[in-house]
Amino acid sequence: MKYIGKAMSRVDGVAKVTGKAKYASEFDVKNVAYGYVAQSRIAKGRIKSIDVSEAERQSGVVKVFTHLNAPKTKSSDDDFFALQSDKIVFSDQPIAFVVAESLEQARFAARLVKAEYEEEKPTSDPRSAPTVDSRSPKMRGDAPAALAASPVKFEAEYTIPIEHHNPMEPHAGIAFWEGEKLTIFIKSQGVQAFQGHLAKCFDIKPENVRVVSPFVGGAFGAALNPHYITFLTASIAREIKRPLKFNYTRRQMFTGHGYRPYTWQKVSIGAEKDGKLRSVIHEAVGNTSTIENFTESPNGFGRTLYECPNYHTPYKIAKTDLPTPTWMRAPGAVTGAFALESAIDEVAYQLKIDPVEFRLINYSEKDPETGRPFSSKALREAFKQGAAKFGWEKRKLEPRSMRDGNWLVGWGVAVGTWGAGQAPATVRIALSADGNARVGSATADIGPGTYTVITIIAAEFLGVDPAKVKFELGDSDLPNAPMQGGSITTASVGTAAQGAAMAIKTKLVGLAQKDANSPLAGASVDDVEMADGTLSLKSNAAKKVAVADVMKANGMTEIVETFTSTPNAERRNYRTQAHGAQFVEVKVDEDLGIIKVTRVVEATACGRIINPKASHSQEMGGVVWGIGMALQEETAVDHRYGRMMTTNFATYHIPVNADVQSVETAFVDEEDKIVNPLGIKGMGELCLVGIPAAIANAVFHATGKRVRDLPITLDKLI
Amino acid sequence: MRPFKYSKATNAAGAAKAVAGNKNAKFLSGGTNILDLMKEDVARPDELVDINGIASSQIRSTPAGISVGALAKNTDTANHPLVRENYPLLSQAILAGASEQIRNMATNGGNVMQQVRCLYFYDTAVNCNRREPGSGCSAIVGLNRTYAILGWSEHCVAVNPSDMAVALAALDTKVNIQMADGKTRTIPFTELHRLPGDAPHDDKALAHGEMITSFEIPKNKFAANSYYVKVRDRASYSFALVSVAAALELNGKTITTARIALGGVANKPWRAFDAEKFLAGKAATKENFEKAAELELKSARPLEFNEYKIELSKRAIVRALEKAV
Ligand SMILES: Cc1cc2nc3c(=O)[nH]c(=O)nc-3n(C[C@H](O)[C@H](O)[C@H](O)COP(=O)(O)OP(=O)(O)OC[C@H]3O[C@@H](n4cnc5c(N)ncnc54)[C@H](O)[C@@H]3O)c2cc1C
Numbered sequence A: 001m002k003y004i005g006k007a008m009s010r011v012d013g014v015a016k017v018t019g020k021a022k023y024a025s026e027f028d029v030k031n032v033a034y035g036y037v038a039q040s041r042i043a044k045g046r047i048k049s050i051d052v053s054e055a056e057r058q059s060g061v062v063k064v065f066t067h068l069n070a071p072k073t074k075s076s077d078d079d080f081f082a083l084q085s086d087k088i089v090f091s092d093q094p095i096a097f098v099v100a101e102s103l104e105q106a107r108f109a110a111r112l113v114k115a116e117y118e119e120e121k122p123t124s125d126p127r128s129a130p131t132v133d134s135r136s137p138k139m140r141g142d143a144p145a146a147l148a149a150s151p152v153k154f155e156a157e158y159t160i161p162i163e164h165h166n167p168m169e170p171h172a173g174i175a176f177w178e179g180e181k182l183t184i185f186i187k188s189q190g191v192q193a194f195q196g197h198l199a200k201c202f203d204i205k206p207e208n209v210r211v212v213s214p215f216v217g218g219a220f221g222a223a224l225n226p227h228y229i230t231f232l233t234a235s236i237a238r239e240i241k242r243p244l245k246f247n248y249t250r251r252q253m254f255t256g257h258g259y260r261p262y263t264w265q266k267v268s269i270g271a272e273k274d275g276k277l278r279s280v281i282h283e284a285v286g287n288t289s290t291i292e293n294f295t296e297s298p299n300g301f302g303r304t305l306y307e308c309p310n311y312h313t314p315y316k317i318a319k320t321d322l323p324t325p326t327w328m329r330a331p332g333a334v335t336g337a338f339a340l341e342s343a344i345d346e347v348a349y350q351l352k353i354d355p356v357e358f359r360l361i362n363y364s365e366k367d368p369e370t371g372r373p374f375s376s377k378a379l380r381e382a383f384k385q386g387a388a389k390f391g392w393e394k395r396k397l398e399p400r401s402m403r404d405g406n407w408l409v410g411w412g413v414a415v416g417t418w419g420a421g422q423a424p425a426t427v428r429i430a431l432s433a434d435g436n437a438r439v440g441s442a443t444a445d446i447g448p449g450t451y452t453v454i455t456i457i458a459a460e461f462l463g464v465d466p467a468k469v470k471f472e473l474g475d476s477d478l479p480n481a482p483m484q485g486g487s488i489t490t491a492s493v494g495t496a497a498q499g500a501a502m503a504i505k506t507k508l509v510g511l512a513q514k515d516a517n518s519p520l521a522g523a524s525v526d527d528v529e530m531a532d533g534t535l536s537l538k539s540n541a542a543k544k545v546a547v548a549d550v551m552k553a554n555g556m557t558e559i560v561e562t563f564t565s566t567p568n569a570e571r572r573n574y575r576t577q578a579h580g581a582q583f584v585e586v587k588v589d590e591d592l593g594i595i596k597v598t599r600v601v602e603a604t605a606c607g608r609i610i611n612p613k614a615s616h617s618q619e620m621g622g623v624v625w626g627i628g629m630a631l632q633e634e635t636a637v638d639h640r641y642g643r644m645m646t647t648n649f650a651t652y653h654i655p656v657n658a659d660v661q662s663v664e665t666a667f668v669d670e671e672d673k674i675v676n677p678l679g680i681k682g683m684g685e686l687c688l689v690g691i692p693a694a695i696a697n698a699v700f701h702a703t704g705k706r707v708r709d710l711p712i713t714l715d716k717l718i
Numbered sequence B: 001m002r003p004f005k006y007s008k009a010t011n012a013a014g015a016a017k018a019v020a021g022n023k024n025a026k027f028l029s030g031g032t033n034i035l036d037l038m039k040e041d042v043a044r045p046d047e048l049v050d051i052n053g054i055a056s057s058q059i060r061s062t063p064a065g066i067s068v069g070a071l072a073k074n075t076d077t078a079n080h081p082l083v084r085e086n087y088p089l090l091s092q093a094i095l096a097g098a099s100e101q102i103r104n105m106a107t108n109g110g111n112v113m114q115q116v117r118c119l120y121f122y123d124t125a126v127n128c129n130r131r132e133p134g135s136g137c138s139a140i141v142g143l144n145r146t147y148a149i150l151g152w153s154e155h156c157v158a159v160n161p162s163d164m165a166v167a168l169a170a171l172d173t174k175v176n177i178q179m180a181d182g183k184t185r186t187i188p189f190t191e192l193h194r195l196p197g198d199a200p201h202d203d204k205a206l207a208h209g210e211m212i213t214s215f216e217i218p219k220n221k222f223a224a225n226s227y228y229v230k231v232r233d234r235a236s237y238s239f240a241l242v243s244v245a246a247a248l249e250l251n252g253k254t255i256t257t258a259r260i261a262l263g264g265v266a267n268k269p270w271r272a273f274d275a276e277k278f279l280a281g282k283a284a285t286k287e288n289f290e291k292a293a294e295l296e297l298k299s300a301r302p303l304e305f306n307e308y309k310i311e312l313s314k315r316a317i318v319r320a321l322e323k324a325v
């Protein structure tokens, strides 16, 4: 292939670094008013009275909305909408919305809103909140009995705190109405999902809603749902009959879009003395809000990973007086992996078996759930390449056995896995006679490099230089595409782009063959190569015709094809997963407990790599994220108030450059003809899944201390 | 932000007078702390008196040592050859704080006067004696992993966040102050910050309107044997859990004079006078360092989540002294 598999810089890179790329709040809209929310001091109860008179008197204030006069949604979904009633269900819930001529005026006036509450005691600690059973897959075998009968037994509990996505770009929206037609610029991972949501909220036709989000400054799941910002911005704009702009502040980001839930997990493992797993019981309780039941699958993580005949994953959610959680990068999987991959490590030590070896002993050759084969699974090869790159064979098994001066050295490993999903997607391509192609689909690019990767695929199959391809996304008017989530974008939209390009080629070959004397006469589409603006026979390149000439002969200046790809039906007969082996070195200051992640090797088996450069960058991002999750990130909640307290970057720590040292990546060759024609699996979440566990395992190897509660801060080591 | 008046003073005396004349006025220097607090509605001045350019931003040598201007930027101070060569401890401490960008804006006066980083102080939805005297301290039985182990009171358990101040405390610095009546006065740096007692809102030895103009650091023989250790939750851009500024004057293996100050443990940079006294005249050995650390932390009292700080402080003292030697 000419472009696929070759490193390419981001096509939108220059626009981004020069400020030309417009993010939601940067669109110039005339006569825009600014909104700012006043928020609840209490976490639970109701608003007894609310006084906005002082706020309304301030200069520049256009109008103040509360639950008493704000527009109400017509949607019956149980999403949280702001200003719908006097009921308070979480601390910092919006209680008023001030619209003013400037942001500063709105913000100042919002401070003058006074509310009286009827306050109830909140329960924000999931450990004391009421739980409800959630759906979990049927037990495989009889896990409790097999555990009881196992010669080797292990059991431990693990917790992760609430964590927030914290993309650099805060959520922002600008909405305006032209008659019954709504346009909204808003940070979004799925413009058409937002369009559907707004159509429901206003009970209007989706065609009357246009959602635009061409650039997104990071989202990680935070912009999958529309959250309260979307309807609030759109509905107030309609009320004031004027364009309206509303941005969250960093503090508001903590209660405005959900978070990774607090999760308690207990892993019980039964094994043979030779290391063979006999039983795994992986229990989980995650928190949700009182208004929605948010679930993910934290404990499902290992069900296909290990060959273990008895497997049980009961799952509950705890109803807390906090905002509703949402999906956050590698939702469920990274949570479950932290617990299970730590537990696997613990059992390996118990049996004195090398942790890589232990995982290979229990390697699943086919899906243990269904007995079906994997469409591909090069995890063994990933272990091999990763271990070689890392130098794993020099590792000493005993904890505290490796040193570098004052520093204790620890090497840890863990596995990541993530479903190789795909959803229906449509791409439209317009190829003009001069060889330029316009490609469009209503997908998003929240940072992984979707602009670039679809450009590469289109260029490849149109046989044109990528510089001649312009890919448009992030506009609900474009052809249908799924939300950018679950690492399915390249598999979905990429397959559609390939299909649309192939459709153009088919059309061109047909047009060329209308001429009885065509050099392509009698050839099938597969016999023809389309490259550099010519169609030629693969068997005889001299037999060719220029694309431009074909179009001209047919009186055309442009060919437009739209193609919808759907997941391959064959997938049903297989398990489709991507895998990775993740190796970590940490150094721990023995006296002061300071932890440094000095080296990470990610070996990944995720099908075909379209753009190695962006893929490496994705993997690095996953590592950095994993460092944060393992060592730093925590949204601390003060349960007396049911209030999140670490709501800024000074107190909510994420890694800085100095926390990230060597990160190496390797992509293992993995050909997969089942998942989709190009064999694309996705990697954006996979690259994170094993990292926190690998770091925790490395910390144990270094110090002999097993930390089961994230984040692993230094006070837990001294 | 609430509306406020902005004015620019022309000289130090004028600035002091302007602020003294309005009980809701504040000085503005680098703005990296005061403006954040105003955005969060924690500080609510109705007037900011800009003092940039009106007092010394110089760093110069004097017969007694060096004079460091209150309006010199943190970055310029840390990188100044006089500081690097003669007071490397100060340079290290400044560079251990905040980020390059913030240090480029931050002034020395603003740094030592910066507010605590208490979670509850920053959140107007909850009570805090420092923000609203008499309302109660939310941290004392709250999320207090990063709070004080020394010198706290039931009224406040926050810690002074400045790194620079820890080095200044260790180096016997004096603070020159412009008073509102046009006069000036000088106090030891160790008296600038006070323990919270029953008035955490009033924890600096400056009267309203008094302005710091410069710092005087006396000559010393510590340059070859000093070290700043900062223990924090990430490698950069975070406040100290515990920090230690250690400076030794050695005669062979014997300590003639020791200076030790701790950060992150109290509402002021904590001069370890007991440890210093113990070490004077003793051999510079790990054993003596451990004894000194033990002695200094005797009076430490942990809160629910910060007991680790006691042991960590001891180890950090030992590490700083070992590195200093
Ligand atoms: C995210 C973040 C991380 C940080 N990390 C650290 C860290 O690790 N270590 C550290 O030490 N610091 C850290 N800082 C704090 C930073 O050092 C201070 O914000 C800075 O030093 C304040 O200086 P300034 O000149 O900007 O002060 P300003 O914000 O201008 O003023 C601060 C206060 O001092 C008063 N003031 C200013 N000048 C004078 C004067 N000459 N006389 C009397 N009063 C005066 C002002 O009225 C105000 O009340 C951090 C800050 C941030 C935002």
Ligand code: SF4
Pocket (backbone or CB within 6 Å): B116, B118, B119, B120, B121, B127, B128, B129, B130, B131, B136, B137, B138, B139, B140, B155, B156, B157, B158, B200
């Ligand atoms: S520790 Fe001090 S600053 Fe923090 S809440 Fe208590 S009184 Fe306020």
